Amino acid sequence: xxxxxxxxxxxxxxxxxxxxxxxxxxxxxxxxxxxxxxxxxxxxxxxxxxxxxxxxxxxxxxxxxxxxxxxxxxxxxxxxxxxxxxxxxxxxxxxxxxxxxxxxxxxxxxxxxxxxxxxxxxxxxxxxxxxxxxxxxxxxxxxxxxxxxxxxxxxxxxxxxxxxxxxxxxxxxxxxxxxxxxxxxxxxxxxxxxxxxxxxxxxxxxxxxxxxxxxxxxxxxxxxxxxxxxxxxxxxxxxxxxxxxxxxxxxxxxxxxxxxxxxxxxxxxxxxxxxxxxxxxxxxxxxxxx
Ligand SMILES: Nc1ncnc2c1ncn2[C@@H]1O[C@H](COP(=O)(O)OP(=O)(O)OC[C@H]2O[C@@H]([n+]3cccc(C(=O)O)c3)[C@H](O)[C@@H]2O)[C@@H](O)[C@H]1O
Ligand SMILES: Nc1ncnc2c1ncn2[C@@H]1O[C@H](COP(=O)(O)OP(=O)(O)OP(=O)(O)O)[C@@H](O)[C@H]1O
Ligand SMILES: [Mg+2]
Numbered sequence: 529x530x531x532x533x534x535x536x537x538x539x540x541x542x543x544x545x546x547x548x549x550x551x552x553x554x555x556x557x558x559x560x561x562x563x564x565x566x567x568x569x570x571x572x573x574x575x576x577x578x579x580x581x582x583x584x585x586x587x588x589x590x591x592x593x594x595x596x597x598x599x600x601x602x603x604x605x606x607x608x609x610x611x612x613x614x615x616x617x618x619x620x621x622x623x624x625x626x627x628x629x630x631x632x633x634x635x636x637x638x639x640x641x642x643x644x645x646x647x648x649x650x651x652x653x654x655x656x657x658x659x660x661x662x663x664x665x666x667x668x669x670x671x672x673x674x675x676x677x678x679x680x681x682x683x684x685x686x687x688x689x690x691x692x693x694x695x696x697x698x699x700x701x702x703x704x705x706x707x708x709x710x711x712x713x714x715x716x717x718x719x720x721x722x723x724x725x726x727x728x729x730x731x732x733x734x735x736x737x738x739x740x741x742x743x744x745x746x747x748x749x750x751x752x753x754x755x756x757x758x759x760x761x762x763x764x765x766x767x768x769x770x771x772x773x774x775x776x777x778x779x780x781x782x783x784x785x786x787x788x789x790x791x792x793x794x795x796x797x798x799x800x801x802x803x804x805x806x807x808x809x810x811x812x813x814x815x816x817x818x
Contacts, residue, residue: 555717681767
């Protein structure tokens with residue numbers, strides 16, 4: 529009897545491993561991941577994409593927040609190259625890079641390095657602290673309470689991400705601009721972004737790229753090595769500045785990328801990643817309707 533139960537458990541494990549494998553392949557397709565790519569060709573393809581969309585939408589500019597992280601360094605340079613290409617073709621186009629610190633950020637120097645590399649047409653610096661704090665204070669005055677200081681700080685973190693979205697859309701509104709997003713496949717997979725915050729954009733040139741591929745594009749673009757290899761951080765919480773995304777996610781980007789490119793990872797990790805993907809489906813879709 530014990531032996532039969534054991535066999536049943538083994539078969540069940542095998543069936544769920546096969547189901548997870550199928551899901552892994554399905555997710556890879558849904559997130560538009562190419563396990564192998566030529567980084568130089570990808571740069572050209574994505575610059576051409578941004579340029580074509582500027583022309584076809586009739587908009588005149590691109591707008592993007594530059595944090596000092598690798599994603600916005602790469603997307604920012606692609607945006608600048610796209611508007612330069614447009615101008616070469618006789619199309620009026622400009623790139624507005626935005627510094628959006630909450631007060632002073634610890635890695636400000638990296639953001640300056642990123643701007644020096646991107647060479648954007650325009651830089652606007654907007655400190656989002658006053659607006660973020662004012663909204664939180666008004667919410668509290670209006671009766672909102674928090675379970676503890678950590679929850680309050682987490683909620684403020686998402687307010688910061690959405691405040692950056694508001695600022696970028698204001699600049700886009702004044703300059704016939706498309707707001708550029710930096711969502712890539714690793715963040716999309718894990719739903720690791722603020723819904724309608726950094727997740728909100730008009731155009732997403734890094735779609736489908738693993739984190740390693742974003743770094744490869746950065747390298748062929750000639751970005752400073754320190755930025756290409758930099759530890760990713762959402763840096764939203766005031767009580768804990770600059771935490772590594774990997775700590776918050778509970779997974780390394782190497783594992784997340786391995787999942788995306790169809791490589792073998794432990795069955796436990798694969799099951800948890802699939803569960804995280806399914807739970808965050810609402811962030812990749814339009815609102816629920818009746
Ligand atoms: N099944 C469902 N169907 C429809 N809506 C659903 C839902 N489950 C939750 N929701 C709703 O979703 C909302 C919560 O989503 P959201 O506000 O995004 O909040 P949440 O996912 O809790 O927090 C955002 C997470 O993304 C991380 N993040 C943010 C920004 C940048 C980066 C980065 O990598 O740089 C990372 C941040 O550290 C945090 O862990 C709530 O309103 C909730 O009710
Ligand atoms: N301090 C900031 N100033 C300007 N833009 C910001 C700032 N923080 C976040 N953003 C915007 O929000 C996006 C999402 O942040 P995220 O941390 O995922 O990307 P990143 O900082 O560019 O790269 P990494 O994920 O490697 O840290 C950024 O790409 C950027 O456009
Ligand atoms: Mg970051």
